[in-house]
Amino acid sequence: MAREILTVAQMTAADRAAVADGTPIQVLMERAGEAVANAVRARYGRQPVVIWCGPGDNGGDGYVAARHLKRRGWPVVVEAAYSPTTEAARWAASRWKGEVRPLSSRPAPGHLYIDALFGAGLSRPLEAEVAELARTARAAALRIVAVDTPSGVHGDTGRAFGDVAFHAEMTVTFHRRKLAHVLSEGRGACGEVVVADIGLGPVGAADLFENDPELWLGRFPWPAFDAHKHSRGRLKVVSGEAWTTGAARLAARGGLRLGAGAVTVLSPPGALAVNAAHLEAVMLAPFESDADLAIAAEDADAVIIGPAAGVGEATARNLQALARTGAALIVDADALTSFRHDLEALFACLDRDDVLTPHPGEFERVFPGLLAKSPERITAAREAARRAGAVVLLKGPDTVVAAPDGRASVLLNGTPWLATAGSGDVLAGFIGGLIAQGMESFEAACAGAWIHAACGARHGPGLIAEDLPGLAPSVLTELHAKR
Ligand SMILES: NC(=O)C1=CN([C@@H]2O[C@H](COP(=O)(O)OP(=O)(O)OC[C@H]3O[C@@H](n4cnc5c(N)ncnc54)[C@H](OP(=O)(O)O)[C@@H]3O)[C@@H](O)[C@H]2O)[C@@H](O)CC1
Numbered sequence: 001m002a003r004e005i006l007t008v009a010q011m012t013a014a015d016r017a018a019v020a021d022g023t024p025i026q027v028l029m030e031r032a033g034e035a036v037a038n039a040v041r042a043r044y045g046r047q048p049v050v051i052w053c054g055p056g057d058n059g060g061d062g063y064v065a066a067r068h069l070k071r072r073g074w075p076v077v078v079e080a081a082y083s084p085t086t087e088a089a090r091w092a093a094s095r096w097k098g099e100v101r102p103l104s105s106r107p108a109p110g111h112l113y114i115d116a117l118f119g120a121g122l123s124r125p126l127e128a129e130v131a132e133l134a135r136t137a138r139a140a141a142l143r144i145v146a147v148d149t150p151s152g153v154h155g156d157t158g159r160a161f162g163d164v165a166f167h168a169e170m171t172v173t174f175h176r177r178k179l180a181h182v183l184s185e186g187r188g189a190c191g192e193v194v195v196a197d198i199g200l201g202p203v204g205a206a207d208l209f210e211n212d213p214e215l216w217l218g219r220f221p222w223p224a225f226d227a228h229k230h231s232r233g234r235l236k237v238v239s240g241e242a243w244t245t246g247a248a249r250l251a252a253r254g255g256l257r258l259g260a261g262a263v264t265v266l267s268p269p270g271a272l273a274v275n276a277a278h279l280e281a282v283m284l285a286p287f288e289s290d291a292d293l294a295i296a297a298e299d300a301d302a303v304i305i306g307p308a309a310g311v312g313e314a315t316a317r318n319l320q321a322l323a324r325t326g327a328a329l330i331v332d333a334d335a336l337t338s339f340r341h342d343l344e345a346l347f348a349c350l351d352r353d354d355v356l357t358p359h360p361g362e363f364e365r366v367f368p369g370l371l372a373k374s375p376e377r378i379t380a381a382r383e384a385a386r387r388a389g390a391v392v393l394l395k396g397p398d399t400v401v402a403a404p405d406g407r408a409s410v411l412l413n414g415t416p417w418l419a420t421a422g423s424g425d426v427l428a429g430f431i432g433g434l435i436a437q438g439m440e441s442f443e444a445a446c447a448g449a450w451i452h453a454a455c456g457a458r459h460g461p462g463l464i465a466e467d468l469p470g471l472a473p474s475v476l477t478e479l480h481a482k483r
């Protein structure tokens with residue numbers, strides 16, 4: 001089952017539904033606090049711990065965790081920044097029989113802290129002594145486990161509400177990850193994220209998912225026993241001019257590795273010789289004009305255009321010609337930038353099978369101002385997909401894939417080793433290779449991004465884009481075994 005990522009409001013609704021179904025909030029809080037205690041015991045050896053408790057149910061979880069840790073023999077001190085204000089938090093505090101001190105302004109480095117100050121109910125920037133403590137904690141790099149979210153971090157964006165928030169080495173959240181746990185801003189503050197089951201029911205109409213094999217492996221286009229190369233999909237990649245051909249070949253090789261049966265680089269005449277000198281299993285065919293390109297792409301299942309294609313009129317016309325074929329389009333890099341002065345012309349080329357793969361700079365050219373005015377990149381990518389009428393993959397450490405129908409995913413296995421020239425060309429190739437084999441475009445974009453990241457992580461230091469296609473077989477072998 002694909003795991004949903006929830007907004008704070010969706011989590012509150014899940015919580016209310018459980019309470020309405022007869023599970024008292026105290027029972028949920030007991031499970032949550034015990035889960036925190038268990039996660040702490042699983043990660044750390046027994047040691048003194050200070051638990052900072054806030055006024056709401058996040059603080060309530062802290063009192064419960066205190067009781068469970070103490071029962072296991074941990075020396076526990078609770079520091080309460082506020083008295084409990086909710087019924088459940090008062091209940092939890094009343095069952096804590098140990099010491100409660102006021103919040104100390106002088107935490108001890110090396111000590112373990114549990115931040116149960118604010119979670120889902122944070123409604124404004126941290127104030128007064130709590131803000132001061134957050135600053136001290138950051139400066140002293142305190143070892144902190146956060147309950148639900150690090151206090152000060154907005155659950156729906158991952159950003160600090162004001163100018164300061166706690167940073168944890170582990171965050172224990174409940175039921176499902178929230179946006180703050182998956183977006184890069186929040187991930188830095190959360191540290192390792194542990195998702196604890198507290199017995200809430202299935203999520204209803206969620207449309208945001210962790211990009212994980214669970215989301216797409218069931219529909220991965222493995223070859224049928226009677227497969228032949230033409231039944232495994234035909235992918236074509238448009239090459240740039242003679243001195244910018246490598247990107248198209250990287251994409252082509254990526255598509256071939258992910259299983260497209262027949263992959264062809266379509267090359268301007270001046271680049272044929274250099275392409276021919278560097279291609280083996282990938283085929284090569286010439287095109288001289290946009291009309292020619294459309295004919296060359298006529299039998300393609302998917303076409304990639306953009307990697308080092310050249311920014312300008314010619315690339316724009318080439319994309320418009322390709323749009324008249326039946327092939328799904330993967331539109332990357334220069335093909336996106338070529339339309340920066342006529343975005344409507346780009347959108348007119350696209351339909352829901354097509355995939356745009358911008359990095360944030362290209363995204364800004366195609367959707368000016370959208371990232372800046374959106375609360376976070378998921379909302380921006382969704383709106384972009386709606387405007388474009390196509391799948392949009394917004395690159396980053398937290399790559400987002402959004403479909404025009406509202407589905408979206410966030411990549412959790414991103415790796416900084418992928419930040420290297422040509423890596424995006426291989427990604428376009430991976431996605432194109434999967435779409436050519438008939439995988440639905442949103443799922444192909446999710447799968448391509450996940451496999452790309454898995455390849456990058458597998459290689460680690462020293463990775464160059466040329467390595468990525470060769471790393472795909474070991475990732476695919478593991479996926480094949482799990483299917
Ligand atoms: N959902 C679930 O299924 C379950 C949820 N559980 C837990 O409940 C947590 C959510 O609890 P919650 O709603 O009580 O909110 P919480 O974060 O404790 O704080 C709200 C209080 O803080 C106040 N306040 C806000 N900002 C402030 C500021 N900057 N500075 C000062 N005060 C500030 C705010 O005041 P107000 O905005 O009303 O003025 C209000 O009094 C959730 O994160 C999880 O840990 C689990 O127990 C079990 C199942």
Ligand SMILES: [K+]
Nearest residue numbers: 115118149151
């Ligand atoms: K917290």
